[in-house]
Amino acid sequence: MNQSRILVVDDEPQIQRFLKPSLTAAGYEVIEALNGGEALKFVATQAPDLVILDLGLPDMDGKAVIASLRAWSDIPIIILSARDRESEKIAALDLGADDYVEKPFGIGELTARIRTALRHRGRRDAIPSVMDVDDLTIDPIKRLVSREGETVHLTPKEYDLLLLLARHAGRVVTHRTLLTSVWGPAHGEDLHYLRVFIGQLRQKIERDPTQPRIVRTEPGVGYRMAEPD
Numbered sequence: 731m732n733q734s735r736i737l738v739v740d741d742e743p744q745i746q747r748f749l750k751p752s753l754t755a756a757g758y759e760v761i762e763a764l765n766g767g768e769a770l771k772f773v774a775t776q777a778p779d780l781v782i783l784d785l786g787l788p789d790m791d792g793k794a795v796i797a798s799l800r801a802w803s804d805i806p807i808i809i810l811s812a813r814d815r816e817s818e819k820i821a822a823l824d825l826g827a828d829d830y831v832e833k834p835f836g837i838g839e840l841t842a843r844i845r846t847a848l849r850h851r852g853r854r855d856a857i858p859s860v861m862d863v864d865d866l867t868i869d870p871i872k873r874l875v876s877r878e879g880e881t882v883h884l885t886p887k888e889y890d891l892l893l894l895l896a897r898h899a900g901r902v903v904t905h906r907t908l909l910t911s912v913w914g915p916a917h918g919e920d921l922h923y924l925r926v927f928i929g930q931l932r933q934k935i936e937r938d939p940t941q942p943r944i945v946r947t948e949p950g951v952g953y954r955m956a957e958p959d
Contacts, residue, residue, distance in 0.1 A: 734848055735759040737778035739769040739795070740810065741788050745833075749782070752837045758844075766790035770798055773805060780847055782840075783827070785811040785818060793822055800826035806847035810835065816950035823904045823951065830902065830951075846900040846957065861896055861958050864943050866935050868896055877935060887912060888931050895945060895955040904952040928953060 738749050741764045750760045761776050763769040766787045773781065781799070785792030796807055809822045812833040819830045828847045831840055861868045867876045870893060875882040884892065890912045895903060909917045909924055917923065932939040946954050 733757065733759060734779040735761060735777070736844070737761045737763060737769065737772055737776065737781045739763045739766070739781060739787065739792075740784040741765060741786075742784070745784070745810075748837075753841070756837075756841050764788070766792070766795045769795055773799060773803060778805065779851065780806045780808065780844060782808050782810050782844075785809060785822065793825055796822060796825040796827050804851070806851050808840075808843055808847055810840070819951050820904055820906070823902060824906055828901055850898070850901065861899070863896075863899065863956050863958055865937065866944055868892065870896075875935070882934050884931070884934060887927060888934070891927055892931060892935070892945075895953060899955045900957040902948045902952050902954045908952065 736753055736758045738746065738753070738760060740746060740749070746762055750762065753760050761772055761778055763772050766789050769781065769783065769787075772778065783792050783795060787795070792809065792811065796809075799805060799807065807827045809819075809827045809830040810833065811818070811830075822830060828850065829843045831843055859869070859871055861870075865878050866882075867874075869875070873889065875884055875889065875892065891908065894908060894911055905921055905924055906918050909920055913920070913923070928945060929939070932942050932945060935944055936942045944956050946956065948954055
């Protein structure tokens with residue numbers, strides 16, 4: 731049984747009534763907070779391993795909670811909200827949230843996202859010495875990429891883009907994060923530029939670039955690399 735402690739921050743009683751027994755049955759210890767102030771206090775005093783955070787809280791916007799936490803904590807944060815506007819997802823992710831699940835949701839999807847986020851805790855900027863995803867192998871020490879044993883020749887920018895996605899495998903990475911990290915702050919809005927490079931990268935690493943399995947699109951938000959095998 732997984733004894734990780736999860737803080738659920740949501741003021742909707744029906745969500746709390748559903749999540750606590752569901753997550754407890756999955757082997758997690760659950761702490762509940764009804765507003766942002768309680769959430770910040772409980773992260774500091776109860777040492778949860780992960781936060782599930784609603785954006786629409788009675789005392790403060792959930793994005794403000796993310797910003798406050800990221801000033802001093804790297805705790806994984808999964809946004810759980812009925813706000814389905816792309817701008818809300820992007821803002822929350824750019825502030826440092828690890829993932830975003832929309833209401834209504836399935837508990838299976840949520841627990842899968844929890845497992846991924848917990849695996850990333852403590853290794854946000856590291857990947858294994860060799861990483862296998864589908865039929866692709868990435869060796870960051872040797873800066874080598876191969877598919878089914880054959881070397882894949884990438885340009886420096888294609889490699890940097892792939893490695894950044896690999897460092898966050900299983901998590902969505904926003905367009906802005908990819909652009910500013912690989913090309914610099916001046917390119918934060920160059921979405922067409924990013925799509926061209928993602929297309930080039932898929933042509934080289936995917937079995938079928940029209941149905942990508944390794945680098946997947948999160949519509950309007952960014953891209954997510956499949957988890958390692």
